[in-house]
Amino acid sequence: MSTTRTLRFRVFRFNAETDYLPAYKIYDLEVDEHELMLDVLDKIKWTKDGSFSYRRSCRHGICGSCAIKVNGKSIIACKDNVFELADLFETDELIIEPSRTERAVKDLIVDKKDFWSKYDAVKPYLVAEIDEHPVKENLVTPEDAELINEADQCIQCGVCYYACPAVEVNPDFIGPAALAKAARFTTDVRDDAKLDRLEIVNELGKGIWDCVKCYECATACPKGVDPIGKITTLHNQTFEEDMAEDNVATRHAVGFKHAIARHGLLDETEIVRYSEGTFGMVKHIGVGLDMMRAGKVVMPWNMHNSKNLDEVKKLIKSSSTTTFKGK
Amino acid sequence: MSVEIRKYDVVIVGAGLAGCAAARECQMAGLKTVVLTKVHPLRSHSGAAQGGINAALNEADTTSHEFDTVKGSDYLGDQDAIELMCQKAPETIRWLEKMGAVFSRNEDGSIAQRPFGGQSQPRACFAKDRTGLICLQTIYEQAHRAGVEFLDEWYVGDLVYDNATSKVNGVVACNLRDTQFAIFNAKVVMFATGGYGRTYKINSNAHANTGDGLSIVARHGLPLEDMEFVQFHPSGLAGSGVLMSEAARGEGGHLLNSNGERFMSKYAPEKMELASRDVVSRGIEREIMEGRGVGEKKDAVYLDVRHLGEEKIMERLPELRDLALAFLGQDMAKEPIMIRATAHYSMGGIPTDINCHVKKNPTETVTGFYAAGECACVSVHGANRLGANSVLEAVLFGRHAGENIVKDIEAIAMVDVDESSADKFMKEVDWVIATNGSERVPALRAYLQETMTENAGVFRDEARLAKQKEIIKEIRKRYQNIRIDDSSRLFNTDMQEAIELGHMIDYAAFIVEGALARKESRGAQYREDYQSRDDANFLYHTYATMDGEGNISLDKGAVSIGKFQPEARTY
Ligand SMILES: Cc1cc2nc3c(=O)[nH]c(=O)nc-3n(C[C@H](O)[C@H](O)[C@H](O)COP(=O)(O)OP(=O)(O)OC[C@H]3O[C@@H](n4cnc5c(N)ncnc54)[C@H](O)[C@@H]3O)c2cc1C
Ligand code: SF4
Ligand code: SF4
Ligand code: FES
DSSP: OOOEEEEEEEEEEOBTTTOSSOEEEEEEEEEETTOBHHHHHHHIIIIIOTTOOOOOSSSSSSSOOOEEEETTEEEETTTSBHHHHHHHTTOSEEEEEOSOGGGEEETTEEOOHHHHHHHHHTOOSOOSOOOSSOSSOOOOOHHHHHTTTTGGGOOOOOTTTTTOHHHHHOTTOOOHHHHHHHHHHHTOTTOSOHHHHHHHHTOTTTSGGGOOOOOHHHHHOTTOOOHHHHHHHHHHHHHHTTOGGGSGGGTTHHHHHHHHHHHSSOOGGGHHHHHHHHHHHHGGGOSOOOTTGGGOSSOGGGTTTOTTHHHHHHHHHHHHHSOOOOO | OOOEEEEEEEEEEOOSHHHHHHHHHHHHTTOOEEEEESSOGGGSGGGGOOSOEEOOSSGGGHHHHHHHHHHHTTTOSOHHHHHHHHHHHHHHHHHHHHHTOOOOBOTTSSBOEEOOTTOSSOOEEOSTTOHHHHHHHHHHHHHHHHTOEEEESEEEEEEEEETTTTEEEEEEEEETTTTEEEEEEEEEEEEOOOOOGGGSSSBOOOTTOOOHHHHHHHTTTOOEEOTTOEEEEEEEETTTOOBOOTHHHHTTOEEEOTTOOOTHHHHOTTTGGGSOHHHHHHHHHHHHHTTOOBSTTSOBEEEEOGGGOHHHHHHHOHHHHHHHHHHHOOOTTTSOEEEEEEEEEEOOBEEBOTTOEEESSSSOEEEEEEEOSTTEEOSSSTTSOOTTSHHHHHHHHHHHHHHHHHHHGGGSOOOOOOGGGGHHHHHHHHHHHHOBOSEEHHHHHHHHHHHHHHHSSSSBOHHHHHHHHHHHHHHHHHHTTEEOSOOOSSSOHHHHHHHHHHHHHHHHHHHHHHHHHOOSOBTTBOBTTBOSOOHHHHOSEEEEEEOTTSOEEEEEEOOOOOSOOOOOOOO
16 A cells, blocks of 8 residues: 655745745645656646646656755756655755756746756767768777766756755856767767867866865766766876876876876875865865865765765865955 | 738647658758647657657568558558558668667667567567657657758647638747737647547547548548547556557566466467557457456556576666556566557548648548648558557658658648638637536546447447447537636647547547547457458548537548458458
C-alpha cells in the first residue's frame, strides 16, 4: 500500500510586472510516496492557483526545463522524490524557490540569459568540415569515444550553474555547465577547435582557474555529468598544450607540470597542490568573496562528499578576509 | 494594440529534430530563416527519444529495412516515401555522425547497431539509451553554428493562409514572456510541431506535445491524415506512462504476467517480446484485462532485465534504470519493474507529399507550406511505426523539407500581409484571459484524457467510440465556459494551457472520427468488433477536414504500393 503524508510547501511567488518584492505562499498538500517535486508544482497549479508559473516539459529528467531550488538545494523538479527531500532536510516543510531568486521573472521562471550566454561563449558545437553527403562515418574507437566521458549527456538544466558558488560571486565565471560543454568538444577526437576553446576557458577571471573546486556541481548534477571532473580535464589539457603559462594564474604551474610529467595527467592525489593553485586564482576573481554566506560553498548535504572540505574551508576563510577590487 | 510584422524567407515552427534539420539547410543556402518554438530548442521532445535510430548501414540490408517498415505499417505506409527514407537512412546517420553525434561504437570504430522490435536485423544505431538527446543536441548545435535565428518561448497560434490562392504567407505568434503578438510574414512556412500523445491519460509524451500544429492547420479547413493511428508503446512505467525504451526488450528483456509466464509466447510465438509494438501492447493489455496483471491494482505486467547482468544494464540502459528508480523506486538490475502500454506516437498528421509539401486534399498541395517530423504524415509509418524509425523520419524528412524549400523558393512569391491577419489568434488569447466561466482547464483536460484512454485507446469498438464522440462534443461546449486564474501578460502559462486544450479537443475529434469510420483492425488501430484487416474496403489513407462547428468530414487518399503487395502480418 502506498503511503501519503501531508507536507507544507512555502512557495516563492513573484510577478516582475506587478510586484516589487516576492512573497512566500503556503500550500499544504497530501503527497504520495512516489510523487516527485514536479507533481507538487502541478498540484499547486492545477488545484490551488492556476497563475503559479514554472517551466517543465518532458517530466522525466531529459529536457532540462524544470530546474528549481528546494530548501536551497538545486534540483530538477521531475527527478527528486518529495519524501526523500523531506527526509533529507528532516522536515515537513519545504521551501520552493527559483534557481536564482535575483533572476526570477515570474514565480519559478528565471531569466536564463546569463546561462545561455555562457553556453554560447565556448563554441558549443563541433568545429569540423562537415561532409554533407557522407558514405562512410568517421571511425572512432570505443576508447576514443569514451574520452568524452558523458559530457555529452548534459541537458543544460542549469542545476550545477545555479548551485555553483563561484558563479554566484563572479558573474563572469563561465560556470560548470558551459565548461563541461567545452570539455565535451575538446575531448572529441573529431573536433578541430580544441586550442580555440582552451584559449577561451583558460582566460583568467572567467574560466577554469576561477573554479574553487567545491564539488557542488558534481553532486548537484542530475545526469552524472561531473562538471568539475570536466574542468579538471580542461586544466590538464591546458598544461598538455603548454597554454597554462600564458597567464598569472599558473604560478603553481611548475608543480602541475611535474605532476603531468610524472603521471601524464593530473590526478586526485595532487589535490592539495591543486587547491593551493586554485586559491591563487580566487584572488583574481575580482569580487569581495563572501562565500561562506548561506553555506554557499559546501552545502550541508554534501559534507560527506566533499573530499577536500578542510582545504576548501581554509580557502574560503582566507579569501573572505581579503578585500578585492569590485566589478 | 499594434502588431509587429516581421519578414523572412522561411519561418519554421518547431525546433525538434525536424525543425532544426530544415533550418540548417535553409540557412546554409543563404535564406533568411527563423525558428519559432514554445520551448527552448534543446527542450524539444526529440531529446527524449531513447532507444535508437534505424539505418541499413550495410547496404545489402536496405530492402529488408524497407520491407520491415512496410510490414510494420500494416501495408498502409506509402512505399515511395519508405523507399526514400530507407535508402537515405545510412547517409543521414553518417551525416549526424560527421556533425558530432556521439554514437555508440563497435570495436573497429564504426557505428554500433542494436536489435529493435519488428526488425529482422539489428539496425538501430544508438547513443546508449539517450539517442534523441545526442541527435537533437547535434543538429541544434550545427544549426546554431550556421547562424539560424531561434526564437524560443514563442507560441505560434495561427497560420496566415489564403484560401483563395492556396498559399501560406506566414504565422501569427505570441511571445510567452510578455504576450506580445507578431506576424512572421514569409515566403515559406514549415511546421515541425511534433506529436499529439498528450491527449491520452497514460502517455509517454512531454507536456509540450499538445499537437497544436495539427489543429492550427485543421482550423483553416485543411485536412489531417490518418489521425486514428496512435501508437501505444508496450512499455510505459506503471502509473506515469513514462517510457521505458524498446531497447530494454531489444537488449533481451522479458515480459512476465502474474503467473511468471512469458506471455508473449501466446501472441507472437516467433518474435516474442520483439514483435511489432501494437502486437506487444495488445498482449500486455489483454493479460491485464484477463486478470493476470501485477501490482496493487493488477494493472501492469513485469519487465524483467535482470538476466542481462548489472554491467550490461549500466552500460546500455543507464537512463532506463534511473527512470524506474525515480518513478517506481524499482531497481531493474535487482528486480522486475512494472510497465503497461502507453500512448506514445502519432502516426497521423498533416498530410504531405513525398517532398514535404502540405496537401490540401488527396491530390493537390498548398503553396509555400511544408511539414515534417511527427506532426506530418508523409506517410512512412502507415498504421504503425517501427521503433527507431521516427527519429530517422524527423531528421531525414526535416532535412529533406529544407532541401525542397531551397529548391522551390525562387518560384514562391512573398505576399505581404497586414495586421488583421493576427486578429483571430489575438482574440482567442484575449478571450481565454478575460472569459469568466466556471469550468477549470485542468479538470476538463483530465476528463478528455481519461475518456480518450478508455474509449479510443488500445482496444476500440463502435459503442465506445460513438460515446467518445459525444463526450468530445460535450467537452467542446464546456470549453466555451472556462475560466483561468491568471490575468497577467507575463509568462501566462495558465493561458497557454487553455489554448493548448482547445487544440487537443479539436484533434481528439479527428482521432475518434477516423477510428469510427475505419471498421477494421490495422496496425495500431484495433477494433474488437472488426478484428481483422480489410484491404478490400480500407486500404486507404483517411483525409479528414473540420468545419467551423467542429464537425468532421472524411475523404480517402490512395496508398502508394511499390515492391511489396499486402500480405498477412504475423510475428
Ligand atoms: C519518450 C519517447 C521516446 C522515444 N524514443 C524514440 C526512439 O528511440 N527512436 C525513435 O525513432 N523515435 C522515438 N520517439 C519518437 C521521436 O522522438 C519523435 O517522433 C521525434 O523526435 C519527433 O521530432 P519532431 O522534430 O517532429 O518534434 P519534437 O521534437 O516534438 O519538436 C516539436 C517542436 O515544436 C514546437 N512546438 C509545438 N507546438 C508549438 C507551438 N504552438 N508554437 C511554437 N512551437 C511549437 C516545440 O516547442 C518543439 O520545438 C520517442 C518519443 C518519446 C515520447
Ligand atoms: S567545483 Fe564548485 S566552483 Fe567549481 S564549477 Fe563546480 S560548483 Fe563551481
Ligand atoms: S552539467 Fe549536469 S547539472 Fe549542469 S547543466 Fe548539465 S546536466 Fe544540468
Ligand atoms: S520536465 Fe524535463 S527535465 Fe524536468
